[in-house]
Amino acid sequence: MLHIKPILSSLLRSKSGPLLLLIQIILSVAIVANASFIIHERLALMSRDSGIAEEEILSFNVYNFDPSMDMAQQNKQDQQILRALPGVISASSTNMLPLSGGGWMDRLVDGPDVETAKSTPGFAFYLGNEQMVDTLGVKIVEGRNFFAEEIRSSPAESGILALVSKPLAQAFWGEESPVGKIMYQGTDQQVEIIGVIEQLQGAWVDHRNFEYSVIANVDWGGQGANSSYMVRAGAAALPGLKDSIIAALHRENPNRVIDNFKTIAEHRASSYRDHELMVTILSMMVVLLLLITSLGLAGMVMFNIERRTKQIGTRRALGARKRDIMSYFLVENYLICLAGGILGALLAVLLGQQLMKFYSLPKLELIYPLLTLAGLLLVTTMAVFFPARKAADISPALATRSV
Amino acid sequence: MLSMRNISKVFKTDLVETHALRDFNLEVNEGEFVAVTGPSGSGKTTFLNIAGMLEGFTHGEYLLDGVDVSNLSDNKSAAVRNEKIGFIFQGFNLIPDLNLAENVEVPLRYRGIKAAERRRRVEQALEQVGLGARMKHLPTQLSGGQQQRVAIARALAGEPRFLLADEPTGNLDSLMARQVMELLEKINQAGTTIVMVTHDPELARRAQRNIQIVDGQVCDFAASGLGQQQGLRQDQELTPLADLAADFAAKAKASA
Ligand SMILES: Nc1ncnc2c1ncn2[C@@H]1O[C@H](COP(=O)(O)OP(=O)(O)OP(=O)(O)O)[C@@H](O)[C@H]1O
Ligand SMILES: [Mg+2]
Numbered sequence: 001m002l003h004i005k006p007i008l009s010s011l012l013r014s015k016s017g018p019l020l021l022l023i024q025i026i027l028s029v030a031i032v033a034n035a036s037f038i039i040h041e042r043l044a045l046m047s048r049d050s051g052i053a054e055e056e057i058l059s060f061n062v063y064n065f066d067p068s069m070d071m072a073q074q075n076k077q078d079q080q081i082l083r084a085l086p087g088v089i090s091a092s093s094t095n096m097l098p099l100s101g102g103g104w105m106d107r108l109v110d111g112p113d114v115e116t117a118k119s120t121p122g123f124a125f126y127l128g129n130e131q132m133v134d135t136l137g138v139k140i141v142e143g144r145n146f147f148a149e150e151i152r153s154s155p156a157e158s159g160i161l162a163l164v165s166k167p168l169a170q171a172f173w174g175e176e177s178p179v180g181k182i183m184y185q186g187t188d189q190q191v192e193i194i195g196v197i198e199q200l201q202g203a204w205v206d207h208r209n210f211e212y213s214v215i216a217n218v219d220w221g222g223q224g225a226n227s228s229y230m231v232r233a234g235a236a237a238l239p240g241l242k243d244s245i246i247a248a249l250h251r252e253n254p255n256r257v258i259d260n261f262k263t264i265a266e267h268r269a270s271s272y273r274d275h276e277l278m279v280t281i282l283s284m285m286v287v288l289l290l291l292i293t294s295l296g297l298a299g300m301v302m303f304n305i306e307r308r309t310k311q312i313g314t315r316r317a318l319g320a321r322k323r324d325i326m327s328y329f330l331v332e333n334y335l336i337c338l339a340g341g342i343l344g345a346l347l348a349v350l351l352g353q354q355l356m357k358f359y360s361l362p363k364l365e366l367i368y369p370l371l372t373l374a375g376l377l378l379v380t381t382m383a384v385f386f387p388a389r390k391a392a393d394i395s396p397a398l399a400t401r402s403v
Numbered sequence: 404m405l406s407m408r409n410i411s412k413v414f415k416t417d418l419v420e421t422h423a424l425r426d427f428n429l430e431v432n433e434g435e436f437v438a439v440t441g442p443s444g445s446g447k448t449t450f451l452n453i454a455g456m457l458e459g460f461t462h463g464e465y466l467l468d469g470v471d472v473s474n475l476s477d478n479k480s481a482a483v484r485n486e487k488i489g490f491i492f493q494g495f496n497l498i499p500d501l502n503l504a505e506n507v508e509v510p511l512r513y514r515g516i517k518a519a520e521r522r523r524r525v526e527q528a529l530e531q532v533g534l535g536a537r538m539k540h541l542p543t544q545l546s547g548g549q550q551q552r553v554a555i556a557r558a559l560a561g562e563p564r565f566l567l568a569d570e571p572t573g574n575l576d577s578l579m580a581r582q583v584m585e586l587l588e589k590i591n592q593a594g595t596t597i598v599m600v601t602h603d604p605e606l607a608r609r610a611q612r613n614i615q616i617v618d619g620q621v622c623d624f625a626a627s628g629l630g631q632q633q634g635l636r637q638d639q640e641l642t643p644l645a646d647l648a649a650d651f652a653a654k655a656k657a658s659a
């Protein structure tokens with residue numbers, strides 16, 4: 001026996017208390033639903049696989065100050081030294097670091113005629129030698145890697161070859177294989193595609209073309225005073241790697257600064273820091289809102305029990321069992337929460353639409369308002385159960401004894 | 404109908420033990436209308452609460468309708484209250500957020516009676532107390548006398564065999580009190596046993612039997628229905644009223 005009707009009509013007759021709680025619940029549900037959706041979206045972004053052996057790759061910069069130095073030659077020599085270090089799997093100099101927030105972006109077109117040629121979407125443009133695939137730890141799923149003798153020292157030279165990431169290949173060529181296609185950089189520079197990499201992310205975690213990447217067969221080092229390197233090593237070798245790199249390169253030539261040591265995993269972490277902060281803040285907000293709502297509920301139940309002591313005693317005198325009293329308070333608050341929850345869920349959808357319009361968020365999935373509603377009912381049960389159980393213990397004698 | 408033997412009730416607080424009832428004996432027969440009077444604090448409400456199973460007692464035996472109800476579970480007591488007993492309170496105890504019909508319906512809902520039957524009984528009960536036209540009104544829209552009549556309707560709707568009233572006219576002026584009393588007499592004539600606590604000697608006189616509770620004991624021998632067994636000294640029976648009063652005063656002093 002739930003006796004919903006008299007509880008409802010009693011609620012509708014009572015003054016502002018339930019109404020305020022209702023408004024609080026509506027707002028909480030609307031905010032919590034959207035916040036948890038955003039949290040989930042961000043977490044999904046943050047957990048995307050880069051395709052790269054992030055943990056194993058240590059990146060750093062070398063600044064050469066000696067003007068008489070043959071930079072290109074030094075760069076080649078440095079790469080040899082790095083590869084010879086104990087525990088090192090592979091090493092490359094590079095023009096950009098994945099997930100670092102900085103790098104090159106380019107496009108290719110499919111013909112020499114500017115008027116008719118179709119352009120690829122923008123992609124992260126990596127330059128590296130035949131070691132690069134190994135250093136990044138990416139997987140070639142079609143075609144082949146560069147051979148050592150195919151490596152050029154500038155993307156402006158002839159004989160440029162390219163490996164493209166599979167998402168880029170699918171975006172531009174669809175099901176057709178890109179291997180063997182000749183593309184153009186500008187009108188005259190030809191680029192031949194020789195392989196497809198399963199997955200390789202670019203530098204900008206928030207860019208919508210984040211999954212589109214190309215590696216060209218260019219050993220990019222010694223172009224200026226500053227060179228970037230990536231060294232991939234096994235987990236056992238990583239801890240001492242920084243020191244042994246500095247020692248080995250200084251032994252070769254002490255006249256330079258070697259710093260900016262960071263694993264790609266660390267680059268990833270700092271690139272996603274804003275997302276992480278957002279997730280933390282929103283999660284705290286969700287917890288706080290649910291907490292405030294449950295406190296509000298518990299507070300109102302306790303207040304109502306206090307206020308209705310005589311009424312509860314009278315109900316008991318008239319034949320209410322303890323569980324009738326408990327279910328009274330549970331039903332009363334479920335009614336408020338259900339009404340607030342449903343209105344809140346509707347408001348959540350409206351709010352989601354606005355967020356979608358003005359902040360280009362994806363469309364709110366309906367499961368979030370529903371989950372929030374379920375969570376709210378759980379919170380309600382916990383907040384109401386214990387005060388209601390105390391109410392059930394009110395003695396029927398209070399019907400005659402209380403004032 | 405109601406039989407209490409050697410009931411005692413002790414309230415224990417941190418500081419004091421109050422003997423609200425001591426060696427309390429009473430028989431009430433089916434169909435009787437009993438008025439209970441006595442000084443303030445003498446234990447009238449305590450007696451009524453025990454009779455109505457609103458609270459337990461410390462010692463003794465209580466048979467309601469021939470059934471020992473002293474050790475019933477909480478749920479069973481609630482069911483007995485709901486089915487056999489009707490309550491009328493000094494403060495009416497209507498539920499302010501419910502209209503008259505909903506108020507009268509409360510005990511019927513706890514009994515699990517179906518909606519149509521509930522409606523029939525609610526209408527009938529409110530009709531009986533002369534408020535059939537005001538079903539949708541809220542208690543605050545009524546005078547005190549009308550509110551008490553609603554409370555009586557609520558007690559009647561469950562068709563109890565036993566009606567307990569704790570100063571039902573205590574908050575009413577004498578005209579309204581008389582109306583309520585007439586209503587109770589009518590109900591009694593229809594067969595319901597009534598025990599009513601009152602401070603009003605005029606109303607008490609209209610009942611079939613008067614009981615006085617003093618210091619937690621039934622003290623009017625003539626009214627107790629148990630005669631000698633009830634623990635009064637034999638000679639008290641013959642004591643003139645004035646001496647009796649002096650005796651009570653002394654007792655009261657001793658217990659204060
Ligand atoms: N819950 C309680 N705790 C402690 N003492 C109580 C409690 N309820 C009643 N008493 C005491 O029991 C005694 C009898 O109280 P009771 O309410 O039965 O008196 P009464 O005859 O109904 O008085 P009144 O005419 O004023 O209503 C009083 O001394 C009272 O203080
Ligand atoms: Mg009293």
